Amino acid sequence: MKISGRYAPGMQAGITGILLLVGINLFTIPTSLRKASERDELRSEAELEQVKAETTKKISDTYSKNGVVNFDQLIISNYTLSNTPPKLDWKRTVEPTKKTFIYDKNRQCVGYANQGKFYFTKYYQGVCNAS
Secondary structure, eight states: OOOOSTTHHHHHHHHHHHHHHHHHHHHHHHHHHHHHHHHHHHHHHHHHHHHHHHHHHHHHHHHHHHTSSOEEEEEOTTOOOOSSOOOOOHHHHSOTTSEEEEEOTTSOEEEEEETTEEEETTTSTTTTSOO
């Protein structure tokens, strides 16, 4: 296609600009779509963890209100749930006659302490179920 006349330089600049913008968008759209899907995935994982924590708290509150189980709660503010249990003196930290559920700083159940022993959720399956 040959462009001639007095509008030729402007038309060539406009067409070049449009082609440049189309070329740039071809590379940026897939990246932005991937980032948006990653962001949505992270958001849904965070919501799932929040629901788990709220459910655990509701279960423990219900058991406590109904007197089915008599236990306390302890939140360790400088600990995050990992493969290693928190290091505390369980005989002095919690009351030995009560079952005490232990939570990390994000309110995730870490385990429970009872009679001076700590039962870590990574070592004992189901210890965070309020029973």
